[in-house]
Amino acid sequence: xKGNIVVGQSGGPTAVINxxxxxxxxxxxxxxxxxxxxxxxxxxxFLEDQLCDLDEYLSDPAGIERLKRTPSAFLGxxxxxxxxxxxxxxxxxxxxxxxxxxxxxxxxxxxxxDSMDTVKMLSDYAAAHGKSQRFVGVPKTIDNDLPITDxxxxxxxxxKYIATSMKEIIRDNESFGAKKxxxxxxxxxxxxxxxxxxxxxxxxxxxxxxxDAIFLPERDFDMDKFMAKVKELAVSKSSVVIAVxxxxxxANGTYVCEMGREVAVDxxxxxxxxxxxxxxxxKIAAEIGYKTRAxxxxxxxxxxxxxASLTDINEAFQVGADAVKAAERxxxxxMITLDRNGDDPYQCGTSAHDIHDIANVERKVPDEWIxxxxxxxxxxxxxxxxxxxxxxxxxxxxxxxxxxxxxx
Amino acid sequence: xKGNIVVGQSGGPTAVINxxxxxxxxxxxxxxxxxxxxxxxxxxxFLEDQLCDLDEYLSDPAGIERLKRTPSAFLGxxxxxxxxxxxxxxxxxxxxxxxxxxxxxxxxxxxxxDSMDTVKMLSDYAAAHGKSQRFVGVPKTIDNDLPITDxxxxxxxxxKYIATSMKEIIRDNESFGAKKxxxxxxxxxxxxxxxxxxxxxxxxxxxxxxxDAIFLPERDFDMDKFMAKVKELAVSKSSVVIAVxxxxxxANGTYVCEMGREVAVDxxxxxxxxxxxxxxxxKIAAEIGYKTRAxxxxxxxxxxxxxASLTDINEAFQVGADAVKAAERxxxxxMITLDRNGDDPYQCGTSAHDIHDIANVERKVPDEWIxxxxxxxxxxxxxxxxxxxxxxxxxxxxxxxxxxxxxx
Numbered sequence: 117x118k119g120n121i122v123v124g125q126s127g128g129p130t131a132v133i134n135x136x137x138x139x140x141x142x143x144x145x146x147x148x149x150x151x152x153x154x155x156x157x158x159x160x161x162f163l164e165d166q167l168c169d170l171d172e173y174l175s176d177p178a179g180i181e182r183l184k185r186t187p188s189a190f191l192g193x194x195x196x197x198x199x200x201x202x203x204x205x206x207x208x209x210x211x212x213x214x215x216x217x218x219x220x221x222x223x224x225x226x227x228x229x230d231s232m233d234t235v236k237m238l239s240d241y242a243a244a245h246g247k248s249q250r251f252v253g254v255p256k257t258i259d260n261d262l263p264i265t266d267x268x269x270x271x272x273x274x275x276k277y278i279a280t281s282m283k284e285i286i287r288d289n290e291s292f293g294a295k296k297x298x299x300x301x302x303x304x305x306x307x308x309x310x311x312x313x314x315x316x317x318x319x320x321x322x323x324x325x326x327x328d329a330i331f332l333p334e335r336d337f338d339m340d341k342f343m344a345k346v347k348e349l350a351v352s353k354s355s356v357v358i359a360v361x362x363x364x365x366x367a368n369g370t371y372v373c374e375m376g377r378e379v380a381v382d383x384x385x386x387x388x389x390x391x392x393x394x395x396x397x398x399k400i401a402a403e404i405g406y407k408t409r410a411x412x413x414x415x416x417x418x419x420x421x422x423x424a425s426l427t428d429i430n431e432a433f434q435v436g437a438d439a440v441k442a443a444e445r446x447x448x449x450x451m452i453t454l455d456r457n458g459d460d461p462y463q464c465g466t467s468a469h470d471i472h473d474i475a476n477v478e479r480k481v482p483d484e485w486i487x488x489x490x491x492x493x494x495x496x497x498x499x500x501x502x503x504x505x506x507x508x509x510x511x512x513x514x515x516x517x518x519x520x521x522x523x524x
Numbered sequence: 525x526k527g528n529i530v531v532g533q534s535g536g537p538t539a540v541i542n543x544x545x546x547x548x549x550x551x552x553x554x555x556x557x558x559x560x561x562x563x564x565x566x567x568x569x570f571l572e573d574q575l576c577d578l579d580e581y582l583s584d585p586a587g588i589e590r591l592k593r594t595p596s597a598f599l600g601x602x603x604x605x606x607x608x609x610x611x612x613x614x615x616x617x618x619x620x621x622x623x624x625x626x627x628x629x630x631x632x633x634x635x636x637x638d639s640m641d642t643v644k645m646l647s648d649y650a651a652a653h654g655k656s657q658r659f660v661g662v663p664k665t666i667d668n669d670l671p672i673t674d675x676x677x678x679x680x681x682x683x684k685y686i687a688t689s690m691k692e693i694i695r696d697n698e699s700f701g702a703k704k705x706x707x708x709x710x711x712x713x714x715x716x717x718x719x720x721x722x723x724x725x726x727x728x729x730x731x732x733x734x735x736d737a738i739f740l741p742e743r744d745f746d747m748d749k750f751m752a753k754v755k756e757l758a759v760s761k762s763s764v765v766i767a768v769x770x771x772x773x774x775a776n777g778t779y780v781c782e783m784g785r786e787v788a789v790d791x792x793x794x795x796x797x798x799x800x801x802x803x804x805x806x807k808i809a810a811e812i813g814y815k816t817r818a819x820x821x822x823x824x825x826x827x828x829x830x831x832a833s834l835t836d837i838n839e840a841f842q843v844g845a846d847a848v849k850a851a852e853r854x855x856x857x858x859m860i861t862l863d864r865n866g867d868d869p870y871q872c873g874t875s876a877h878d879i880h881d882i883a884n885v886e887r888k889v890p891d892e893w894i895x896x897x898x899x900x901x902x903x904x905x906x907x908x909x910x911x912x913x914x915x916x917x918x919x920x921x922x923x924x925x926x927x928x929x930x931x932x
Contacts, residue, residue, distance in 0.1 A: 409823070
């Protein structure tokens with residue numbers, strides 16, 4: 117590559133999105149790229165010409181190791197939706213003029229569904245206007261809902277955190293051999309797809325029975341069935357722990373967290389989920405009288421780099437590096453996908469796939485991975501997800517707390 | 525020691541309470557004790573003669589290593605308050621008869637304030653009725669509110685989890701360079717003492733500014749001052765993260781979590797705290813219109829063995845072992861205390877202290893460790909708490925998730 121490149125981060129952070137930036141940087145430097153710029157706060161900051169030079173942080177290999185252990189978006193993230201091209205050419209031209217100003221030949225964007233739409237729009241604009249710049253998407257989302265790719269970097273680490281924390285919550289709740297059961301409802305992220313909530317099933321092993329029931333948004337939530345299940349479990353168990361997705365909704369599409377209160381909306385028009393576990397716990401306490409506790413993993417599930425999956429960290433690095441290789445080959449309007457070749461031993465390669473098949477498409481947990489009663493996952497999910505949480509990268513503990521790399 | 529011994533766990537679990545059981549077992553075996561029994565579900569289970577033989581789990585050193593990495597009460601916990609002796613002699617006699625039945629010479633009880641009351645009552649009964657059995661308390665509480673001892677096993681690990689998670693939450697929240705600030709309120713356990721909430725301050729280091737304000741129950745909560753502080757912070761910062769104790773209350777003693785709703789009461793008559801962060805986040809959103817998020821660490825802060833402090837694990841083991849040594853010397857009606865000898869390097873020994881000075885006394889964060897504005901901790905707290913979170917014990921990862929030791 118003759119020109120410079122830029123890499124940006126967009127959407128909800130993950131524990132490993134920075135490993136992808138490290139991968140982009142390391143591969144670009146191998147190829148002799150002069151400047152590897154970082155967008156400060158994604159395309160929104162780029163529009164204001166906010167760039168940093170990654171040599172400042174990553175030319176020392178220790179910087180790369182520290183970045184791999186740093187959660188959230190090192191470069192800063194944004195939630196910026198590219199407007200439709202017609203009538204908004206000014207914004208597009210501005211982006212290309214900033215690219216030209218810094219001699220940027222390729223733009224790499226790490227993100228999920230909304231961010232891949234940005235890659236699509238920019239590459240569409242380039243194609244329509246005879247621009248030579250190239251655009252490659254780097255998959256990233258704890259939600260694991262991008263299509264085509266076997267899984268998404270970020271998911272494995274979130275799943276490892278969820279499985280570990282779920283096990284610790286179960287261990288805690290079962291310590292009291294109470295005559296009266298305690299019902300714990302754990303709320304897990306995932307607006308439309310149940311991938312993250314499914315990860316609660318990975319807490320099951322020889323030393324842990326796992327959650328007693330798992331409710332995904334892939335199945336309509338039936339309040340009567342839910343309450344009946346709680347009662348049934350509480351007859352035989354003093355500790356009941358149930359995982360629910362923040363996005364569970366009834367057959368009419370009404371979210372459980374909306375039942376009885378107003379819900380705010382974000383910049384993309386998505387409803388702000390939260391309060392599902394609290395609502396259910398209060399209902400159980402009020403109607404059956406059991407002691408309850410509502411727990412939300414909240415942003416910890418996407419930021420807990422201290423228990424990230426090494427497989428995930430390595431794959432996040434790999435898709436970053438392979439995005440640079442794809443651009444080097446002259447490809448554009450692509451996203452790097454992870455392509456699984458085997459489960460045992462787990463093997464996974466990558467390829468580049470047309471962004472038009474990916475942007476704005478959401479992939480859900482397959483029907484055939486959900487148990488017949490709709491309240492659990494079967495061995496197909498286990499086979500799929502277990503390899504993604506394997507391995508650890510010990511944090512760099514400084515003064516007893518994991519150390520991170522931060523922008524000056 | 526000629527007879528057998530028994531060890532029990534009581535009250536809220538911690539990440540290291542099992543290390544104390546390991547310490548009791550290891551030291552007793554060194555002294556040639558025949559049987560080391562575990563009470564299944566504390567004194568409540570003991571009253572029903574529910575015992576296990578710890579040889580079954582711990583005679584293999586690998587069992588001890590696994591137990592050290594297992595959170596929550598391996599033996600099962602209970603919340604059982606010993607009734608006053610007068611009129612309840614039957615219960616006391618039953619306990620002594622079960623001890624005699626199993627030739628139990630010493631009883632070791634791991635717990636906090638309420639559990640130390642059990643040690644006091646049993647040793648008082650023994651003294652009054654000429655019984656020879658001995659009773660030694662092993663300190664355990666994430667709340668860190670036992671008097672006399674410099675600190676309590678369980679606190680360091682909870683503090684390390686809180687500092688680590690707080691840093692990850694701050695990292696996550698600051699990733700969006702939003703024009704409109706996002707206010708995160710993090711609720712931390714501690715009904716009357718702010719020790720756990722104070723640990724949020726340990727997230728501060730060269731790479732993290734720490735929380736923007738910390739509200740402890742040691743200071744009366746003033747809603748107007750709180751809202752003014754939020755507004756002040758939001759003027760200059762797009763990310764505001766505030767730590768609040770679940771036990772914050774106004775000058776009249778009304779808990780913030782009680783403002784506007786009913787609160788349940790547990791077996792000891794303690795109010796069930798929760799909902800403080802949610803209440804404050806809703807109030808900020810409604811009155812100032814900022815985007816807010818409420819996070820509760822909930823039971824994770826006492827169960828997160830995967831990020832336990834090695835210092836804490838070792839000290840928990842030590843107080844267990846030293847309780848056995850004290851009993852071997854013939855002592856009874858004692859609790860083992862941790863006695864700090866130096867901060868830098870940190871040095872800590874143990875001694876045995878009269879249980880009557882300890883039971884039912886609560887220690888709070890000293891006034892002189894709280895900043896003048898009442899919204900933070902100063903360097904005195906840092907000096908005290910930092911050594912307690914140092915060091916790590918890598919979990920035994922099995923299938924990607926920390927493995928635990930469980931009773932059959």
